[in-house]
Amino acid sequence: MKFRGKIIDIACLNHFSRVVTTIAKLTKTCVLRLTPDNLFFVLSGKVANGGVSMWCELSQGNFFDEYQMEGVSSEDNEICLELSPENLSRALKTVQNAKSVKVKLTKKHCPCVTVSAELPTLSSVSRVVTHDVPVEVIPRRLWHELKEPSVPDFHVSIYLPPLKTMKNVVDRMKNLSNFLVVEANLNGEMNLKIETDLVSVTTHFKDLGNPPWGGGSEGGADPEGMAEARVDIRRLQQFLMGQQVTPTKAMCNIVHQRILHLVVLHDDASLQYFIPAVA
Amino acid sequence: MQCVVTGGNVKVLAKAIHSLSRIGDELYVEPQQDGLALRSVNSSRSAYACFLFAPLFFSRYSLPNGHDFRCKMAIKSVQSVFRSLATLEKTVEKCHIELDEQKNRLTFTLHCKHGLLKTHNLSYQDSESLQAVFDKEGCGNVFRAQPRLLVDTVVHFPPSLEEVSTVCFLLSERSKAMVTELCLASDEFDHFAVHAHNSVTFCLKELRGLLVFAESTGLPISMYFDEPGSPVVLSVTDSVLEGNFVLATLSHDDHSFQKNNTKGFFKASGNLLPGSRKPNWGPDPKVENPCSST
Numbered sequence: 001m002k003f004r005g006k007i008i009d010i011a012c013l014n015h016f017s018r019v020v021t022t023i024a025k026l027t028k029t030c031v032l033r034l035t036p037d038n039l040f041f042v043l044s045g046k047v048a049n050g051g052v053s054m055w056c057e058l059s060q061g062n063f064f065d066e067y068q069m070e071g072v073s074s075e076d077n078e079i080c081l082e083l084s085p086e087n088l089s090r091a092l093k094t095v096q097n098a099k100s101v102k103v104k105l106t107k108k109h110c111p112c113v114t115v116s117a118e119l120p121t122l123s124s125v126s127r128v129v130t131h132d133v134p135v136e137v138i139p140r141r142l143w144h145e146l147k148e149p150s151v152p153d154f155h156v157s158i159y160l161p162p163l164k165t166m167k168n169v170v171d172r173m174k175n176l177s178n179f180l181v182v183e184a185n186l187n188g189e190m191n192l193k194i195e196t197d198l199v200s201v202t203t204h205f206k207d208l209g210n211p212p213w214g215g216g217s218e219g220g221a222d223p224e225g226m227a228e229a230r231v232d233i234r235r236l237q238q239f240l241m242g243q244q245v246t247p248t249k250a251m252c253n254i255v256h257q258r259i260l261h262l263v264v265l266h267d268d269a270s271l272q273y274f275i276p277a278v279a
Numbered sequence: 280m281q282c283v284v285t286g287g288n289v290k291v292l293a294k295a296i297h298s299l300s301r302i303g304d305e306l307y308v309e310p311q312q313d314g315l316a317l318r319s320v321n322s323s324r325s326a327y328a329c330f331l332f333a334p335l336f337f338s339r340y341s342l343p344n345g346h347d348f349r350c351k352m353a354i355k356s357v358q359s360v361f362r363s364l365a366t367l368e369k370t371v372e373k374c375h376i377e378l379d380e381q382k383n384r385l386t387f388t389l390h391c392k393h394g395l396l397k398t399h400n401l402s403y404q405d406s407e408s409l410q411a412v413f414d415k416e417g418c419g420n421v422f423r424a425q426p427r428l429l430v431d432t433v434v435h436f437p438p439s440l441e442e443v444s445t446v447c448f449l450l451s452e453r454s455k456a457m458v459t460e461l462c463l464a465s466d467e468f469d470h471f472a473v474h475a476h477n478s479v480t481f482c483l484k485e486l487r488g489l490l491v492f493a494e495s496t497g498l499p500i501s502m503y504f505d506e507p508g509s510p511v512v513l514s515v516t517d518s519v520l521e522g523n524f525v526l527a528t529l530s531h532d533d534h535s536f537q538k539n540n541t542k543g544f545f546k547a548s549g550n551l552l553p554g555s556r557k558p559n560w561g562p563d564p565k566v567e568n569p570c571s572s573t
Binding site for chain 1: 457458459460461462463467
């Protein structure tokens, strides 16, 4: 198993850092899946995560100037590593002004992803910094858990309001309740609702627009009909907190009373986050 | 005892106190002939710091009549006198420190703008003299750097990380085993005399206190170190003050300092200079526990 990558472009390095930082805000550990063309950050939905799952896809060509990998075998030309995205994020943050950054799979006291860079200094010699991020290699027999999640048969698909606005609303609502209902219809309307014994608060969004693939597992569904999912408000807040830049597109798909599927698309990366609904 | 600190020196004094608070919970105050000594030590006695303010630092400096005086007080109380550094700079014209031995207290009076006087009466306890035994000149290795260099280096290491090594900064967290290594070339330092390929490991947390002080005052930091197990001494000096931070280092056999604090290691390694000689050890350079009460 081998992996070596090099990032030279400062904008690419910046984007990559930001993606990793976003992932770090969503989960403490995840799997980094490396294929010849792509990198994926994967969190498979398990009871331990509260059932949330995440799939982040990056095309390696958008970030790396050099990228070489050799997977576990020629038929299974992939590498799957479990790591703490926070460690990787920290390592990348410190090398933002480097001339180039190398990322490679190494074996130190344990298998590691080593981030190394030369930092500019006033003297003749550059400062060399290396960060060894420990990883755990995921064996092939567990790879079936890391497949791209299939897009569920959703009832409604709708574009999200500006994420910053949504975050402000959710932040305030978190003070009042642990659960929040996200409901939306095919008419571009979305409501965020909380309800407790003492108070109920609803924030209405209109004219959000629905993606062309519309929605509705049944044909001819009533456009005004709301699909809803009641979710743990902290999960939604975590997701919103992690978004650092305005995405190209942000939308969600709702499977009525089952799943809230959030999708964020950037020029060079896409992120999907699945939050299960609770009763 | 009467000490009066004026103008910009009030902020320097405040910063020194904040710096000492990163080491221990108590501030040891000892007015001496050669100046006012403020010291602190951590609970496990593996870190010690001392700031000596020469009489010239003060606009007025007088010792207690006829006898040696020393005391210790809760450092948090003293910090509360100098709480907001930004405010200090803007409003405090003078700080008057006065000893009242009958009531066992030190009175800190801040003379601020517009005739405002803020008086803090802080109680103290009698104490033994706190003095670390260390020998800077006897150390085999020394380097001196602008504080910015060390601050830039330490920033690579997360705030929770505990231990640090120099020259080749190697950091590892025991629990998560993330290791960070940063190498600085010798020409980045103002002065670099490292005689042996050495590696010393000491606590990062205590170093940060000194870095904050040095950076704000712009004073270069000198570091003296020897073999693993010998304490490492970090110093800042100018004409009116001298600060020394003495930190214990891991000896070859140690795997951890104390149960709680070991989350990271900072390993110092130096490279052999051409034409170097074995260091002159001097009378008693190897002091494992840097602090002893005299």
